[in-house]
Amino acid sequence: MLKRSPTFESLIAELNKLPGIGRKSAERIAYHFVKASREEVMSLASALKAVKDNIISCSTCFNLAEKDPCPICEDPSRDAAQILVVEDAMDIAAFERAGVYKGRYHVLQGRIVPLKGITPEHLRIRELVERVRGGAVKEVILATDPDVEGDATALYISRLLSPLGVEITRIGLGIPMGGSLEYTDSITLEKALEGRKRF
Numbered sequence: 001m002l003k004r005s006p007t008f009e010s011l012i013a014e015l016n017k018l019p020g021i022g023r024k025s026a027e028r029i030a031y032h033f034v035k036a037s038r039e040e041v042m043s044l045a046s047a048l049k050a051v052k053d054n055i056i057s058c059s060t061c062f063n064l065a066e067k068d069p070c071p072i073c074e075d076p077s078r079d080a081a082q083i084l085v086v087e088d089a090m091d092i093a094a095f096e097r098a099g100v101y102k103g104r105y106h107v108l109q110g111r112i113v114p115l116k117g118i119t120p121e122h123l124r125i126r127e128l129v130e131r132v133r134g135g136a137v138k139e140v141i142l143a144t145d146p147d148v149e150g151d152a153t154a155l156y157i158s159r160l161l162s163p164l165g166v167e168i169t170r171i172g173l174g175i176p177m178g179g180s181l182e183y184t185d186s187i188t189l190e191k192a193l194e195g196r197k198r199f
């Protein structure tokens with residue numbers, strides 16, 4: 001029986017590690033691959049390989065891109081005086097889809113979670129401070145998720161940046177507590193950005 005095949009079981013185990021994929025879905029997808037044509041499966045495999053071969057982090061803002069600097073950092077029409085700080089590159093995608101922001105970004109690559117051992121040193125906070133020290137930045141907009149850890153991360157960063165004489169603002173208005181930016185609709189994002197408040 002296919003279910004007892006080690007090859008099949010290990011595919012299910014790998015799929016089960018993916019975000020949002022439970023054991024049932026993992027089994028369904030695994031069966032799909034068994035039935036699919038060789039071409040279909042190989043094309044997925046090469047797309048996965050290409051992600052690891054081609055996608056890098058921008059060394060300035062840590063956005064995901066195929067070249068360094070990323071197209072946003074390189075775009076002279078984007079306002080270098082504003083930096084919008086987000087937890088993950090997925091959050092940038094949400095703002096870009098909404099088309100409501102014309103400044104630059106900074107990806108923290110996570111948020112401070114002391115219980116999981118994630119301290120400020122694990123995040124791109126030092127690099128953010130360096131960018132602000134560079135002098136061109138006038139406003140830092142903290143757009144970490146509106147929950148306890150996101151708020152704590154924003155507070156930590158605001159304390160680090162406030163001696164540098166830059167304006168520090170926090171978005172969040174309209175985004176439900178515990179909500180995630182990457183799943184927030186365009187209108188809510190726009191309102192959250194417009195309604196940002198001084199820290």
Ligand SMILES: [Zn+2]
Nearest residue numbers: 058061070073
């Ligand atoms: Zn960049």
